[in-house]
Amino acid sequence: MSIQNNLQQIRSTIPSSVTLVAVTKTHPVEKLKELYDAGHRQFGENKVQEMAGKYEALPRDIQWHLIGHLQTNKVKYIAPFVHLIHSVDSLKLLQEINKQAQKCNRVISCLLQVYLAKEETKFGMDEEELKALINAQEVEQFANIQVRGLMGMASNTDNTEQIRMEFHRLKTIFDLYKSIGKKNICMEILSMGMSSDYKIAIENGSTMVRVGSAIFGNRG
Ligand SMILES: *Cc1c(COP(=O)(O)O)cnc(C)c1O
Numbered sequence: 147m148s149i150q151n152n153l154q155q156i157r158s159t160i161p162s163s164v165t166l167v168a169v170t171k172t173h174p175v176e177k178l179k180e181l182y183d184a185g186h187r188q189f190g191e192n193k194v195q196e197m198a199g200k201y202e203a204l205p206r207d208i209q210w211h212l213i214g215h216l217q218t219n220k221v222k223y224i225a226p227f228v229h230l231i232h233s234v235d236s237l238k239l240l241q242e243i244n245k246q247a248q249k250c251n252r253v254i255s256c257l258l259q260v261y262l263a264k265e266e267t268k269f270g271m272d273e274e275e276l277k278a279l280i281n282a283q284e285v286e287q288f289a290n291i292q293v294r295g296l297m298g299m300a301s302n303t304d305n306t307e308q309i310r311m312e313f314h315r316l317k318t319i320f321d322l323y324k325s326i327g328k329k330n331i332c333m334e335i336l337s338m339g340m341s342s343d344y345k346i347a348i349e350n351g352s353t354m355v356r357v358g359s360a361i362f363g364n365r366g
Pocket residue numbers: 169171192213214299339340341342356357358359360
């Protein structure tokens with residue numbers, strides 16, 4: 147199967163209201179160019195350096211999604227161009243993104259990452275930490291930040307019922323903060339679902355899926 151065929155196949159199974167982010171991490175720019183030539187513009191990377199390098203090498207109308215853990219000292223490398231940061235997990239990070247966005251005269255869209263999986267250590271905040279961040283006084287003063295929703299990853303398991311419950315929980319949290327009424331927080335994007343579980347995620351309210359291996363094949 148070619149990359150284009152895989153892309154079309156996935157697109158045909160997701161509603162047009164759901165955004166498909168093609169996760170291009172580890173793949174060379176030639177492969178990304180194939181996706182680009184097939185009309186795709188939403189690309190996701192998990193490492194700052196890799197994303198910045200690919201941004202330089204590819205056309206400017208690509209929208210770059212940072213989906214991996216982000217260290218505060220690396221924000222500056224992506225601030226000039228990043229479209230959406232999915233992995234905000236602290237007030238300190240949000241503050242740094244605001245600072246770098248200000249320098250670039252931009253407003254950067256962010257999602258808050260919530261920890262869902264039971265067994266493994268994964269990045270993200272638990273519900274208490276999320277609540278504290280959303281309610282922090284400082285957030286409203288971050289004029290160069292727009293919090294647009296939440297991101298989460300389900301457990302890496304074959305147990306589809308567990309996955310469904312985890313996604314359902316995130317959707318419930320998302321709905322809870324819909325009426326938060328802060329000027330730069332607006333719950334409109336729910337980023338959940340990867341190659342193995344994006345269908346379950348969409349059934350449970352996902353508006354944005356991050357799909358890598360189902361498009362490119364397994365990463366080496
Ligand atoms: C790698 C990755 C994906 C895509 O995973 P696939 O199983 O290849 O679809 C999605 N989200 C995050 C945060 C990732 O790191």
